[in-house]
Amino acid sequence: MTTFETFLQGQKQAGLSDDLIAVIREVAEATRKISDTLKTSSLEGLTGATEETNVQGETQKPLDILSNDILLDACRTLPSVSFAVSEELDAEVAIHADGKYAIIFDPLDGSSNLDVNVTVGTIFSVIEAKEAADILKSGRHQLVAGYAAYGPQTTLVLTTGKGVQIFTLNAQGIYVMTTEDAKIVPEAKEFAINAARRASWDDVVAAYIEEAIDAGHNMRWVGSMVADTHRIFNRGGVFLYPADRNKPTSGGRLRLLYEANPIGMLVEAAGGEAIIGETKILDIQPTGLHQRVPVIFGSRTEVDKLAAAYAARK
Ligand code: AHG
Ligand code: MN
Ligand code: MN
Ligand code: MN
Numbered sequence: 426m427t428t429f430e431t432f433l434q435g436q437k438q439a440g441l442s443d444d445l446i447a448v449i450r451e452v453a454e455a456t457r458k459i460s461d462t463l464k465t466s467s468l469e470g471l472t473g474a475t476e477e478t479n480v481q482g483e484t485q486k487p488l489d490i491l492s493n494d495i496l497l498d499a500c501r502t503l504p505s506v507s508f509a510v511s512e513e514l515d516a517e518v519a520i521h522a523d524g525k526y527a528i529i530f531d532p533l534d535g536s537s538n539l540d541v542n543v544t545v546g547t548i549f550s551v552i553e554a555k556e557a558a559d560i561l562k563s564g565r566h567q568l569v570a571g572y573a574a575y576g577p578q579t580t581l582v583l584t585t586g587k588g589v590q591i592f593t594l595n596a597q598g599i600y601v602m603t604t605e606d607a608k609i610v611p612e613a614k615e616f617a618i619n620a621a622r623r624a625s626w627d628d629v630v631a632a633y634i635e636e637a638i639d640a641g642h643n644m645r646w647v648g649s650m651v652a653d654t655h656r657i658f659n660r661g662g663v664f665l666y667p668a669d670r671n672k673p674t675s676g677g678r679l680r681l682l683y684e685a686n687p688i689g690m691l692v693e694a695a696g697g698e699a700i701i702g703e704t705k706i707l708d709i710q711p712t713g714l715h716q717r718v719p720v721i722f723g724s725r726t727e728v729d730k731l732a733a734a735y736a737a738r739k
Contacts, residue, residue: 535649
């Protein structure tokens with residue numbers, strides 16, 4: 426049995442700094458706290474919506490705010506953390522003036538699924554950023570990326586650049602390694618897309634989905650990107666959230682810094698692909714903390730087909 430702590434000691438031997446290891450440990454601990462909070466949330470009255478909206482105009486759930494606070498507290502206990510960036514914060518928050526790492530997070534992903542008791546998650550990423558301006562770096566600069574999926578089990582999926590490790594929270598509240606080197610199968614006959622938005626898809630996505638349906642592919646859409654990603658980690662498939670072709674400047678639904686980039690790093694580290702059109706997600710130069718981007722990721726062969734179709738379109 427490899428506990429999370431044993432894994433972290435191994436990372437230290439492999440050259441990861443003590444500071445970075447402390448960051449990973451503390452973020453994992455925050456996900457354990459969030460997991461605990463979620464389990465009894467309706468008993469604590471933590472349901473429904475608040476009267477607050479976040480910077481992108483979404484109504485915040487009590488658990489969006491609570492999860493954000495748990496992660497912010499984690500950041501404050503870490504002397505090496507310079508900034509926190511979150512879906513639920515208007516701008517970056519300065520943590521320690523002499524810190525060097527920015528922690529970037531979606532505290533609760535899929536929060537519209539909370540009250541129906543469907544899997545939600547936390548997505549996080551760590552980059553080096555001594556100044557606020559350093560935060561807007563492409564996803565290739567991420568040092569660590571991961572997510573926790575809060576479903577029937579609480580599962581932590583992590584990469585420090587070398588492969589992807591999966592941990593499951595045990596009854597004692599300790600993460601134990603359950604997959605040492607997670608891989609996304611290159612081929613799969615399953616896609617995830619919000620089909621209700623069909624009228625707004627671009628021609629490449631529309632043609633791909635039509636062909637997939639004709640070929641008998643299966644469709645799944647949880648509405649929590651973390652849950653849809655976790656399915657892809659387990660049995661392959663492709664996830665698509667394209668931009669709205671009627672609103673070309675909207676960029677899509679998902680946010681680059683705390684949704685697309687960390688998932689993109691995990692997917693690539695597991696042998697999959699993550700793109701926006703012809704470009705890989707991880708190569709995008711960000712322009713804003715809450716920038717939205719179209720997102721396609723998953724099994725390599727399927728994503729490559731889509732990338733080739735975008736390339737051929739010109
Ligand atoms: P969040 O709850 O963090 O705002 O993210 C929600 C995202 C993502 O989890 C999911 O894939 C997508 O929104 C669902 O979009 P639809 O409402 O269009 O299905
Ligand atoms: Mn949201
Ligand atoms: Mn999200
Ligand atoms: Mn969220």
